[in-house]
Amino acid sequence: MDDDELLGIMADWNYWGNFRRDWIPRDEYVNHVLDLLKGINVVALSGIRRAGKSSVAQQVIREILRRGVDPRDSLIVKLDDERLIDLNYDVLLRIIDLYFKNVKRSDSVSYVVIDEAQEVDGWERVVRGLAEKGNKVLVTGSSAKLLSSEYTTLLSGRHVEVRVFPLSLGELLVFKGVTLREKLDEVTKIQEIERGIEELMNLGGFPDVVLHMDIADQLLVSYFETVVLKDVIGRYKIRNERKLRTLAKFYITSTGSRITYNSVSKFLKIPVKTVERYSEYLEKVYILFFLNSFSWTIKVTENSPRKVYVVDNGFVRVFNPRSSRGRLFESLVAQHVYRYSLSQRMSLYYWLDSLEVDLVVAREDQAIPIQVAYDVEDQEVLEREIRALLKFREKCGGDRSLLVVYRGEERQISGINVIPARKFLLHLEDYLTFKK
Template sequence: MSEIKQVLVDQRARLERKFENERIIERDVPNLKKYLSHPNVLAILGVRRSGKSTLAEMLLRGENFGYINFDDDRLAGIKVEDLHKVEKAIYELFGEVEYFLFDEIQNVEGWELFVNRLREEGKRIIITGSNSKLLSGELATALTGRHINFTLFPFSFSEYLRFKGVKIERIKDTFTTPSEGVIKRELENYMRVGGFPEVLKISEDFIFSIFSDIVYKDVVQRLRIKRIELFKAFAVNVIKYYSNEISLSKLSKTLKLSNNTVEEWFNGLVNAYVIITSERFTNKPREGITSPKKVYVVDPGFISSIALDSSKGRIMENLVALKLSRMGENLFYFKGDNYEIDFFTRDKAIQVTYASGKDEIPKREIEGLNKVKARDKIVITWDYEDKIREINFIPIWKFLLDSND
């Protein structure tokens, strides 16, 4: 019990120092605390180091809450039967708390029933996790709908600007000329370094540490992968497919791995939020299942540093995919005869092209939009803006800064 108390005290002290000494910004998220207005569980999920813990702590500032981070090496090997000791230690140190914050609690096997008991006793609970399987299986059964999950990404472009202290001047949708110049310059930098908070606070080189942590803690350990170096090569290969279709069968032949292994490893990267997939839009279920998926990467920093790529058109498409995902859209692409639509959502058809003028836009992008039915038809460009008939041409920086999430 004394060891657990020491961990709790040390972790609370680190938390307070972080809010005193580090630059903390408001995130572009909905009012998540409303989901705790009744005894409930809020699960903040997302890729490791995206700021989940900080967001959770911001929600509970001013409240008396119990906090423990299970990613602490001193808690390695803690069993579910020890969680009552954690609960008792929290009460002894912080009194009769109403809120609990459990960071990376999925490290404790069988934790779900413990959390459910606290909820049934009237406690309001936030849990964080870096694996999308966190709310599957026993938790979904134990809570029977009494939980809300929210996925947090690394900084968006607007959050990146806020963190950098960049002040933007605009009246409605019109930006001043100096602001527009600053935005474009910062976008170039954002496309290179990405939005992981620690990368922006510490060093661009920190991206490699983040990638290694994710690969090892959130995929290798979970899937008990023994061929670690081969898996790292696989992960880098998958990232290099960003903004493109990927064939897992071809990848299995290239790496001389079984189809089952490749599928398991690929799903491991999806569940760890390293990659997001887009499926082919079709009215034929079998065709949708068998068609290749398109791959997008959770942060542009991985593209430039891990994939060693700087293709602006493809990175732009990746940024659009992340923006749509933040808005809660399921990603689909559409393929017709001799044309493709990059994103086909509930009411939008979107093409992405690296173009600064009308004459630079490939004809196939326009022809594809003319062949599909959609309420909004959009071409995301680098720096060309116009509306021609029913098609809106929007610069990527304006699209990313649109606050209609």
């Protein structure tokens, strides 16, 4: 491929070339990245494939240009473009060199996106070189390998990770054209909000799935296959592909369940060490997340069963369409709390004594227990959920407890805040703030 041909491909990626696209905005991510770039030179956007990392990066560049930066002071490099034959480190260097020789006109800072960086071994050296010259770099990738300790060292620790997830409830409503500019909107649009919760519970929040619900199942199967084949089997050279698939599907259909590697090993007839290794791989490609049991004692935390959650309910729909609504609801709430806890540098757990509390958000010496219940019309069910939260407070201390329910009005029971999902999922920051 000669320089002219490569420049033509680059023009298709960039605003100084042929690239034109309108997005439904994901302002929360865009504004956060822009704030980070004021103080650091490298931001890494990570997350599961198809969650929207590339579109967030491109929206960041578009917003920078809207604020007055010359398009020629920006570069988007899409390393997953199928036209990049024999893609390697030298090709990436050529792309950067062609940009600075043929596009760049000023001495100003350049804003560079390296999209799907893990496609090229050695990408981190290019990023470091750009950053050390004062340029601002956005790196996207769908594997935790993107942020492993070896790369952190090469980047001198001067970068920040922003995890991009499938759509939250607030984002889904934007995608659906539902505007909530003031409190009155939330009161007058309860039906639209609850419809959004229902969609997230059953179809999940991958942007293209939300926009193309008629082919949701096909898209979700395709996403699963790509994550398993390319991000796990291909990257980690897995020989027993069938066992890896079986384990992934087992975890997806067990979302919200407590597991141990020993129990999974016996059930699936896979060696314990293999279960542990495969589980780590699946977590690293962001399709799952695991929670430890909460305790003020580290030993108890480390030796307890872990709880598994899928990152998006759409996968549950594909592999277990008869999953209970209670499990789907708990999984949805856990996904939102997990996303929020990461952004706020909190820790997330579950708690188990004689009773279980679904989620516990903790920071330093403070903890907030969260119970999730789809239906509390049955007085016995309600009392059981309340008992678990009171038991947590008795054993672990604290003065705040939350019970998130599918529908209803906000109220207090025995000092416990009962919150409908439409309020909790839209305003996590109001309920999960710790005392300073």
